[in-house]
Amino acid sequence: MNESSRIFVAGGTGMVGSAIIRKLISQGFRTICSNYNRKEPADLQDTPVRYVRLDLTRQSDAERFFEEERPEYVFLAAAKVGGILANNTYPAEFIYTNLMIQNNVIHSSFVSGVKKLLFLGSSCIYPKLCPQPMKEEYLLTGPLEPTNEPYAVAKIAGIKMCQSYNRQYGTNYISVMPTNLYGQNDNFDPDTSHVLPGLIRKFHDSKRTSEPVVLWGTGSPLREFLHVDDLAAAVLFLMNHYDRSEIINVGAGVEVSIRDLAGIVGKIVGYEGEIKWDATRPDGMPRKLMDGGRLTALGWSPRIGLEEGIGMVYRWFCGHVPV
Numbered sequence: 101m102n103e104s105s106r107i108f109v110a111g112g113t114g115m116v117g118s119a120i121i122r123k124l125i126s127q128g129f130r131t132i133c134s135n136y137n138r139k140e141p142a143d144l145q146d147t148p149v150r151y152v153r154l155d156l157t158r159q160s161d162a163e164r165f166f167e168e169e170r171p172e173y174v175f176l177a178a179a180k181v182g183g184i185l186a187n188n189t190y191p192a193e194f195i196y197t198n199l200m201i202q203n204n205v206i207h208s209s210f211v212s213g214v215k216k217l218l219f220l221g222s223s224c225i226y227p228k229l230c231p232q233p234m235k236e237e238y239l240l241t242g243p244l245e246p247t248n249e250p251y252a253v254a255k256i257a258g259i260k261m262c263q264s265y266n267r268q269y270g271t272n273y274i275s276v277m278p279t280n281l282y283g284q285n286d287n288f289d290p291d292t293s294h295v296l297p298g299l300i301r302k303f304h305d306s307k308r309t310s311e312p313v314v315l316w317g318t319g320s321p322l323r324e325f326l327h328v329d330d331l332a333a334a335v336l337f338l339m340n341h342y343d344r345s346e347i348i349n350v351g352a353g354v355e356v357s358i359r360d361l362a363g364i365v366g367k368i369v370g371y372e373g374e375i376k377w378d379a380t381r382p383d384g385m386p387r388k389l390m391d392g393g394r395l396t397a398l399g400w401s402p403r404i405g406l407e408e409g410i411g412m413v414y415r416w417f418c419g420h421v422p423v
């Protein structure tokens with residue numbers, strides 16, 4: 101990529117897409133196009149990015165866009181995402197929407213001659229009882245975690261699609277698997293969010309109402325969290341330096357139990373009240389730690405520590421999310 105390359109960031113209003121756009125802008129890229137579906141970007145006036153209203157689940161709209169726009173580099177960050185409860189409650193939406201978006205973007209990229217595409221997957225592509233830390237070669241070696249199987253199957257289909265196009269057509273489509281992410285522009289809804297933004301919202305609200313915080317499961321699962329600005333840095337690094345079909349993990353290298361995470365978030369938010377655990381809610385995968393060795397060997401490492409990152413997000417939340 102060079103500064104005048106035509107770049108398309110699919111899903112530019114989401115947490116990941118918006119972080120990639122911030123990173124591209126900070127590195128001097130100026131020919132950036134992105135799309136939004138329902139959520140119009142807040143800063144449409146003074147951004148160097150050209151945003152197009154485009155529903156990527158619609159095949160003919162996606163095809164027309166690629167035909168007219170002819171991007172050279174594509175970051176595929178458009179996806180339907182959510183926490184454990186959202187995945188478990190809306191499995192049809194998670195599999196349908198993600199398959200449609202990625203099929204349309206990957207195939208249209210091929211038809212319009214995109215030079216390189218980067219597809220974003222998820223750590224939930226690995227088996228539920230995967231040996232830890234999870235190496236890239238453990239993909240498809242065991243049954244998936246049932247709460248997010250439909251989402252994981254869609255993401256695995258995206259990986260296989262990129263690999264198949266590379267094999268049959270000689271394209272350069274790479275697949276990047278991030279661990280659990282957090283950051284600004286996340287979904288902070290207490291029901292549909294991932295655990296970290298969900299905890300920020302719940303602690304923040306309970307601090308005001310003095311109601312106990314109710315968290316899900318046993319608190320014993322272990323998770324690894326990566327700040328989305330670190331992910332965006334890794335993604336640009338990989339777009340510039342990685343040209344292989346094999347998937348590549350992006351992790352933080354540190355895991356924390358959900359119970360300890362609650363302690364950290366509670367401290368940062370300043371909540372000192374009671375925490376209840378609702379054991380009727382699912383725990384999901386017992387452990388989910390990425391092996392980031394492949395990426396480290398290429399020379400990239402994350403920079404933002406967990407407490408520092410949660411502090412950054414909480415400050416952003418207080419300034420941006422209505423209470």
Ligand code: GFB
Nearest residue numbers: 183184187224248293294295298315316317321382383384
């Ligand atoms: O982040 P999370 O929703 O998803 O939940 P996964 C992580 C853990 O936190 C689970 C517990 O063990 C939850 O039971 N937890 C405790 C809570 N309290 C809460 C709460 O208030 N909200 C939430 N959301 N969780 C998702 C997958 O799995 O991770 C997706 O469903 C995707 O497909 C994503 O892969 C990265 O880490 O379990």
